[in-house]
Amino acid sequence: MIRFENVSVRYDGQEHPALRDADFEVPEGELVLLVGPSGSGKSTLLGAVSGLVPHFTGGTLRGRVTVAGRDTRTHKPRELADVVGTVGQDPLAHFVTDTVEDELAYGMESMGTAPDVMRRRVEETLDLLGLTELRDRPIATLSGGQRQRVAIGSVLTPHPRVLVLDEPTSALDPAAAEEVLAVLQRLVHDLGTTVLMAEHRLERVVQYADQVLLLPGPGERPRLGEPGRIMADSPVRPPVVEL
Numbered sequence: 001m002i003r004f005e006n007v008s009v010r011y012d013g014q015e016h017p018a019l020r021d022a023d024f025e026v027p028e029g030e031l032v033l034l035v036g037p038s039g040s041g042k043s044t045l046l047g048a049v050s051g052l053v054p055h056f057t058g059g060t061l062r063g064r065v066t067v068a069g070r071d072t073r074t075h076k077p078r079e080l081a082d083v084v085g086t087v088g089q090d091p092l093a094h095f096v097t098d099t100v101e102d103e104l105a106y107g108m109e110s111m112g113t114a115p116d117v118m119r120r121r122v123e124e125t126l127d128l129l130g131l132t133e134l135r136d137r138p139i140a141t142l143s144g145g146q147r148q149r150v151a152i153g154s155v156l157t158p159h160p161r162v163l164v165l166d167e168p169t170s171a172l173d174p175a176a177a178e179e180v181l182a183v184l185q186r187l188v189h190d191l192g193t194t195v196l197m198a199e200h201r202l203e204r205v206v207q208y209a210d211q212v213l214l215l216p217g218p219g220e221r222p223r224l225g226e227p228g229r230i231m232a233d234s235p236v237r238p239p240v241v242e243l
């Protein structure tokens with residue numbers, strides 16, 4: 001579903017590439033974790049999936065990234081929005097409307113979806129993410145975990161086949177992080193959505209993963225280090241691919 005063929009990204013004026021020769025595949029319906037220290041290129045890799053890199057960030061991408069068969073370099077992020085939904089660390093940065101229900105409808109509205117389809121999708125998403133009771137609430141009054149569920153819901157309504165998340169639980173307390181992870185698991189299970197997620201609290205999420213992609217720190221060779229220990233402690237040990 002996601003395919004990187006020898007992908008390197010170098011930003012203008014940077015001495016080292018932010019991503020070097022990344023080559024991997026994420027099969028349809030898998031939940032894959034992306035792990036690596038700060039500055040190792042996690043956001044760059046995720047941006048290359050959603051098309052933000054290099055369209056909005058500048059720099060040069062070599063190699064080829066395809067998502068559901070579409071080359072992300074020849075498609076603008078807008079032209080990928082029906083296949084890839086992207087959620088960042090800070091859900092507040094994401095919101096453009098006032099209430100939960102409006103937020104879920106917004107993405108489809110801007111794609112020109114028919115009103116009856118839109119209403120149905122919003123109902124489905126409210127139900128799937130456990131947000132039905134909160135539909136009329138102003139987003140500003142929600143908890144962190146609730147907000148992050150709304151952010152995920154807002155990119156889910158167009159039924160993207162791939163969901164990309166950049167440390168979606170990093171701003172959340174443990175209970176709220178669990179809420180979000182449970183939602184992601186349900187998406188993979190019920191909708192067959194392919195999920196690629198950067199996450200540094202590996203111990204919390206490794207049990208849900210089908211595969212772990214490990215990025216070395218800048219100038220390092222890949223090494224399992226702490227992820228290796230966490231993995232050894234986990235009852236579930238997904239395969240690790242060192243990039």
Ligand code: ADP
Nearest residue numbers: 035036037038200215216217222223225226227
């Ligand atoms: P952040 O500032 O985003 O928390 P860190 O540099 O502290 O990033 O690293 C976060 C986690 O990344 C570490 O706890 C470690 O488990 C993990 N990690 C990922 N890849 C590596 C690696 N190649 N070597 C060592 N630790 C790694």
Ligand code: ADP
Nearest residue numbers: 011014018037038039040041042043044045057
């Ligand atoms: P991570 O998400 O693992 O912290 P990033 O992908 O954000 O890593 O960053 C990888 C490297 O690329 C870092 O050295 C960072 O400073 C640099 N970088 C990221 N975005 C840009 C940009 N738009 N322009 C220039 N350098 C960037």
